[in-house]
Amino acid sequence: MANAANDPQATDTNSQTAVVIAGLKERFGERCSTSMALREQHGHTTTWLKNQPPDSVVFAETTEEVAEVVRLCAAHKVPVIPFGTGSSLEGHVNAPLGGVSLDLSRMNRIMEVNPDDLDCRVEAGVTRKQLNSYIRDTGLFFPIDPGADASIGGMAATRASGTNAVRYGTMKDAVLGLTVVTADGTIIRTGGRAKKSSAGYDLTRLYVGSEGTLGVITELTLRLHGQPEAVSGGVCPFPDVNSACNAVITTIQMGMPVARIELLDSVQVRACNTYSKLELAETPTLFLEFHGSEAGVREQSEMFSAIAEENGGGPFQWATVAEERSKLWAARHDAYWAGKTLNPDAQIMVTDVCVPISRLAECVTRTAEDIRAEGFLAPIVGHVGDGNFHVQILVDLSDAEAVRKTEAFVERLALRAIDMGGTCTGEHGVGQGKQKYLRREHGDALDVMRAIKQALDPDNIMNPGKILPQS
Amino acid sequence: MANAANDPQATDTNSQTAVVIAGLKERFGERCSTSMALREQHGHTTTWLKNQPPDSVVFAETTEEVAEVVRLCAAHKVPVIPFGTGSSLEGHVNAPLGGVSLDLSRMNRIMEVNPDDLDCRVEAGVTRKQLNSYIRDTGLFFPIDPGADASIGGMAATRASGTNAVRYGTMKDAVLGLTVVTADGTIIRTGGRAKKSSAGYDLTRLYVGSEGTLGVITELTLRLHGQPEAVSGGVCPFPDVNSACNAVITTIQMGMPVARIELLDSVQVRACNTYSKLELAETPTLFLEFHGSEAGVREQSEMFSAIAEENGGGPFQWATVAEERSKLWAARHDAYWAGKTLNPDAQIMVTDVCVPISRLAECVTRTAEDIRAEGFLAPIVGHVGDGNFHVQILVDLSDAEAVRKTEAFVERLALRAIDMGGTCTGEHGVGQGKQKYLRREHGDALDVMRAIKQALDPDNIMNPGKILPQS
Missing domain, CATH: 3.30.465.10 (Uridine Diphospho-n-acetylenolpyruvylglucosamine Reductase; domain 3)
Known part of the structure; x- marks a missing residue:
């Protein structure tokens, strides 16, 4: 039942929830569950935000079934929390007000x-x-x-x-x-x-x-x-983050249709070397991939080599063999796990921001200074062509002071990005974790978002407690 | 004043409008005008939809001034109709309920x-x-x-x-x-x-x-x-619309980053030959442009030549000289005026639809059959890479029966596009002209649009009578 106190309203909420669950069990049988293990698995499980399980989980198999569940919940003003794979990072699937987790994983046609x-x-x-x-x-x-x-x-x-x-x-x-x-x-x-x-x-x-x-x-x-006719790619070291970012800016300005251009800072490169058995120089490094015709990707690789050199970087190590390229990108995709190996006893607090690309070098550099000042172990990896980067702070979640310091760091990072004309999240979403920055980022536009929410969900049953801050 | 009858509500509307205009004149002086010539020029002037002038025109010079005008209008529930250059095609700037045309043309910094x-x-x-x-x-x-x-x-x-x-x-x-x-x-x-x-x-x-x-x-x-390092382009004739569309589908599927790919039907080619002094074969023709490196655009041109040939078209006439290319694209951009020369005494009714590209050949072909059956003179020109095309029907607007037949044709075209999984307008917008198709296209989603409109503009003062149909 919803995290209830002893006040009448909570009791009423509980009884409404009980009615809905009874209805769902009757309609969906074993596809409606209230097992604590399943409920906890359907709350937030991926980062430091606390797990807030729903009151029940329903596995829907068709759009019509989803509509049935929502209609039942709407009739009793019980929250509905859609659930896919539970991989979100900002608490999107938590149930702070209880309610029904609507698991869509069986809708996989x-x-x-x-x-x-x-x-x-x-x-x-x-x-x-x-x-x-x-x-x-x-x-x-x-x-x-x-x-x-x-x-x-x-x-x-x-x-x-x-x-x-x-x-x-x-x-x-x-x-x-x-x-x-x-x-x-x-x-x-x-x-x-x-x-x-x-x-x-x-x-x-x-x-x-x-x-x-x-x-x-x-x-x-x-x-x-x-699928592109040809794919090529490789890695390119730079003496510092600034020169790497300048190379990226030039690449984008020239209209080169680069498919991937990712920045790993020296801490992240070190982690990837260990975890994925690479032998990269431990310096800010770009991972690149080009898509196009055979001639096109060759041309892009050559142009990028020249750009890197002009910006003090290089040599661009062009991975011509598919296996070699796959190994590099596997390492990039394993960056999260690689980061974790830097301190196997720690947990990871992960966050993302996005800024105009002209501010990226400054934002990354100031964030790296902040990391050093705090004494954090925190690799940085970024979708640098978009101005979007992630920081993974390795932290002992049982150490309340360390968690507090990390949260303060995440807040400084979000506000830094917003102040640079950027956003508190480029791709992770708001969920519960980023709500407190929305007024700063959107100003009065937040009231327009609220008006839309009020118009389309007047009883606030659709994933309540997400995106829009309370006050 | 608003197109008023003698009922009390209309009189009240008129008096509210009078108060607003008095306030605007006091605040903006000569930048607020009620001259009939200016008001008519700020109503719809580009197609067959009737001109519905606003009650007054205000030239705003800053965002703050726009906010002042809107606040005054909001206080008296008087409509506000934003105006840019007046080039819209579906009656967007008309004032069916009267009100203030907010001319933003001086906000040109x-x-x-x-x-x-x-x-x-x-x-x-x-x-x-x-x-x-x-x-x-x-x-x-x-x-x-x-x-x-x-x-x-x-x-x-x-x-x-x-x-x-x-x-x-x-x-x-x-x-x-x-x-x-x-x-x-x-x-x-x-x-x-x-x-x-x-x-x-x-x-x-x-x-x-x-x-x-x-x-x-x-x-x-x-x-x-x-700006791309190199630009190339040209024209390519096809025996019929179907083969031209198939060539486009193959081009897009191969991931070729074509910058422009435009279809002119044989009637439109004839018109352009006359108007722009070209000597193209009067058959369905694609106009193409490629952006990229020197080598890249050469490669794209060669690949497209092969695709055209495989689909029974060609030869692709590659315009290497910039002047030659400019002449072709000037002709494409003058298609509207070229169409008009087919019958200098007629006016043009223009409409656009957009369909999934796999249905484009069928939609264009059936529309051409409809044109023939009606005996219309109506060139077709399309952004064929997007599945979007325009029909310009030459019609004598003083002939009520001809106008009625043309409107019926436009309706058949819109519904044909919707029934093919497409849309009643790819780029012209809804305005007044396409409102009646929105329920068919959007179903119950139209009610969500209404709820948003109601939430963000509860008094219906922002460009009323546009997009959302009355019923």
Whole structure:
């Protein structure tokens, strides 16, 4: 039952929740569970935010079932928390007010793939790796790659991106249309299959990034891309973060269609050397990948070599063999685990911000100074072509003072990014962890967000306690 | 005064409007006008929709002045209709309920250009050509190119695009952030200068395409692009629309980063031959442009030649000389005027739809059959890489029966596109002309749009009578 005190309102909430759970058990049988293990697994489990389990978990198998659950919850004003794979980092799946976790993982059908239109339609529980395996033979791929093998629905809800975003965009660009169950249980479709439209408000992009607070995303029409004819890539060391960032700025300005351009600071390189058995110089390093024709990727590699050299970096070590390239990118994707090896006894507090690329070097450098001043062990890795970077602070979560210091550091970082014209989160989302920065970032625009929330979810049952701060 | 009958409510509306106009005259002096010529010029003037002039026109020069006007209008529940250059095609600037036309054309300052970040900030009245002239020396350009030299604010409000959209996207992709005056006169900022963010609802993309019905866009932060090192292009004839569309599908599937790929049907080619003194074969023809390195654009041209040949088209006539290429694209941009020469006594009714590219050949072919069956003179030209095409029907607007037949044709076209999974407008917007198709296109999602409108503009003063149909 909801985290209840002894006041009448909480008791009323509890009894409403009990009615809903009884109804769900009758309708869904074993697909509705109140086991504590399952409930805790459906609360937040990935970072330092505390686990707040829902009162029950329901496994929905169709959009119509999702609508049934929402209608029942709406009738009793009981919260609904959509759940994909639980890989979110800012507490999105927690249930601070109790309620029903709506697990969409069984909605994992790939409904259609249209190679001529470079699009597909999937249920929300399909994961990005599942989709890419399924479509591999069509010559197409889906480029959005957050670290985890997240569900596509969850990725849309948090406006996820990843290493390919510099070329292929984020979930806001990848989603053409949605099926959404609204707060009163109505099933709507937004967008469509046309590549563009000027026919009314862009509801698709309103729901993308709304973190389940305006409705439940149950199906998605996605834009796919042709697999490139050729791929090349490599690594390039720089004497400092500033020169690496300048090389990136020049690369982007020249309109080079770089597919991936990732920065690892020297601490992260050291971690990757150990974890992934690489032998990179322990200095700020760019990982790059180019997509195009054979001639095109060769040309891009050569141009980038020259740019790196002009900026005091290099040599660009071009990985021509696919296995060598795969090893490098596996190391990049394992950066989180590599970081953890720097202190196996510690836990990781991870955060992300995004700034205009002209401010990136300054933001990274000042953050690295902050890390040194605090004595943290905290590798930095970033999608530098977008101005987006992550800091993983290794911390002993049982040490309250260390946690407090880390939280203060995360706050300084978020405010630093906002003050540079950036954002408190580039791709992780707001959830519970970043709420307190939204007024600073958005000013009075936050009131417009509130008005939309109030209009589309008047009883505040859709993932309450997320995105919008209390006050 | 508002188009009033003799009922008390209309009289009350009139008196409220009179109070507002008196206040505006006192505050803005000669920058507030009620001259009939100016009012008519601020109603709809570009297509067959009837002119509905506002009660007065105010020329605002700053965001703060816009907020003052909106606050005054809000206090008296008098409509506010934002106005840029008046080049919209679906009646967006008409004043069916009277009110104040808020002319932003004097807000034409380019406030900052940041070459390192490939972005800039402009006032809403800046036009696209003005911006491109201003930034030419920075090596950057702004790619969105609707036919008219529209204001950037108006282009954002209608989610405009144009010939470059297949590569560079539409206004939804070009706008990073906005300054908006809301319906109660509050000035808010949406988005920011970071290239991506997951920090809350995507208000930027909600206002882009909202046609002034949720607030007045006064400033925009825009994404710019590096001018390509090399540009090449040319024309390629095909035996029929189907083979041309198949060539386009293959080109896109291969991931070729084509910058422009435009289809002209044989009627449009004939018109362009006459108007722009070309000597093209009068058959469905693709106009193409490639952006990239010297080697890259050569490679793209060669690849496209092979694709065209495989699909029964060609030869691809590659225009290597810049003047020759400029002449071709000038002809493409003059397609509207060229069409008019087919019957100098007629007026033009223009419409656009967008469908999944796999349905484009069928949609164009069936539309051409419809044109033939009706005996219309109506060239077709399309942004075929996006599945978006325009039909210009030459019609004598004084012939009521001809107008009725044309309106019926436009309706059949809109519904045909929607039934194919497309949209009733790819880039012109809804305005007044496309309202009646929104329920068919969006179903219950239309009610979500209404709820947002109601929440953000409860008194319905922001460009009333646009986008959302009455019933």
